[in-house]
Amino acid sequence: MLLYLSSSGKSELLDFLEVENEQKSDLLVKKLVGRFSLKQFVVKDMRNYHNYKWFMVDIACIEDTLEDFIIAVQSFQMMFNSRIIVVLSGTSDNRHIEKLLELKVTDIITATSGEELKDEIRECLSKDGMQRYKQLVQPEKHEIIKPIDNKPDEIEIPKYKWKAQNVKIAIAGADRRNGVTVTAFNFANWLIARGATACYVEMNMNRDLHYLIERYTYEKVGEHYPIGDVDCFLINEVDKEYNFIIYDCGVLKEMTSTFKNADKRLVCGSLLPYEEKNYSKLLKLCGNLTVNKMGLCVPKEFQEDCKTTFGEELLIAEASHDLFSDNVNEHIYQPIIEEYILMDKKG
Known part of the structure; x- marks a missing residue:
């Protein structure tokens, strides 16, 4: 055609x-x-x-x-x-x-x-x-930048058995630069490091994934680009089975079917006093949907007030500037997917 x-x-x-x-x-x-x-x-x-x-x-x-x-x-x-x-x-x-x-x-x-x-x-x-x-057209040799392993100490990460098939996890933010993309990548890497299969799907108009592909890989496998250990899709055409599919919904100003129909939802926000308004709007947009609330790098002096405003279930994320980190913010990711872990660990 x-x-x-x-x-x-x-x-x-x-x-x-x-x-x-x-x-x-x-x-x-x-x-x-x-x-x-x-x-x-x-x-x-x-x-x-x-x-x-x-x-x-x-x-x-x-x-x-x-x-x-x-x-x-x-x-x-x-x-x-x-x-x-x-x-x-x-x-x-x-x-x-x-x-x-x-x-x-x-x-x-x-x-x-x-x-x-x-x-x-x-x-x-x-x-x-x-x-x-x-x-x-002369063939060019591109120097592909490999993810740097900058972990100071090797930490033993448990491997789990999983009872999950194409579980959809949607991540959205209240504003730009609220950590949605790095959280989505970290979540995927966290799952993969613990024995799950996971992929990343870009479901926003920012097109940040284009720049990541140019920086880290030019190889396309089927419909996805492998960046580190994560299979990344530019469109929602996932061509294989995964335990988890992570959707990067970017800034959520209007409800989307991807976010609404997800099995798990995580909302991100940087909750300094002047930023709380947009986070409140996002939570209001979610209505009766079950969401996990995350505050990005909230200073200690504001954390108590934030939990008073948004509920004690609000979790504070540590700063992560490494897309490939697989052991950061476990206190946020583990509760979200706890029900999909079989109790006996591998090995």
């Missing part, structure tokens, strides 16, 4: 393929004609077409600047497996080609009419794709 974002002037570009393949069912073309922001389309709409084999974009229908267009293409490459084909016919700006080749996008159509245009389209849809630009 082929998804085609087209301007009105090039909406008939692929009609000849439908004639050539009318006896076949392996090439179905879905056209979307109009003006598009590719950045928004990739983030909001493309997941509806994630199973399409080809994604063709007519540059004439794109509203983004060149910089935003390239960012959108890069995001697409991280999130989806479809082959992206860019139609530059009628464009004289060579910067598009240069930037696309930097991303190793080589299926680029530049012909404007006739059989040459059809031949380029056919070649881009062939098994090996467009060949003319591939020799210009």
Whole structure:
């Protein structure tokens, strides 16, 4: 299947393929004609077409600047497996080609009419794709930064047997920089270190996971990227079984189905006096849902007042600046998943 974002002037570009393949069912073309922001389309709409084999974009229908267009293409490459084909016919700006080749996008159509245009389209849809630009793309060796093991002392961590299958844990914050992402990663690492299987799913618009992938790994396995010991998903397309699925919901301003339907919920907040208002709003948004409350690095002089305001069940998290920490804030994680631990430990 082929998804085609087209301007009105090039909406008939692929009609000849439908004639050539009318006896076949392996090439179905879905056209979307109009003006598009590719950045928004990739983030909001493309997941509806994630199973399409080809994604063709007519540059004439794109509203983004060149910089935003390239960012959108890069995001697409991280999130989806479809082959992206860019139609530059009628464009004289060579910067598009240069930037696309930097991303190793080589299926680029530049012909404007006739059989040459059809031949380029056919070649881009062939098994090996467009060949003319591939020799210009030099393989790069990226230096992947490995997680640093900076534990001062080896601490014996117990291994448990688990009675959990795809238990959904949703983590949300009252504001940006409330520790949601580091908490989600720490929780996943904490579980894995104790014998469970766990993955991380980004369910917010911050796209912090893009930067983590660029920093720690370029390898994609199925639908996920392994960062340290944690399988990370850019979209909610988990392709295997886990004991636990950790959802990073980011800042929760409106109730989402992911958070509402989770088996366990953890809400994070930095509870200095001027920050309590937004945390209260988040708890009010949760209504009658059962949530675990966490305060991030609350100074001792404020902790008693915070527990008076938000309840004695409010747990104070220690600061963690290490995504890969597997032994921090156990007093928060253990009670949340206690019911899924079989009493006899491994070994």
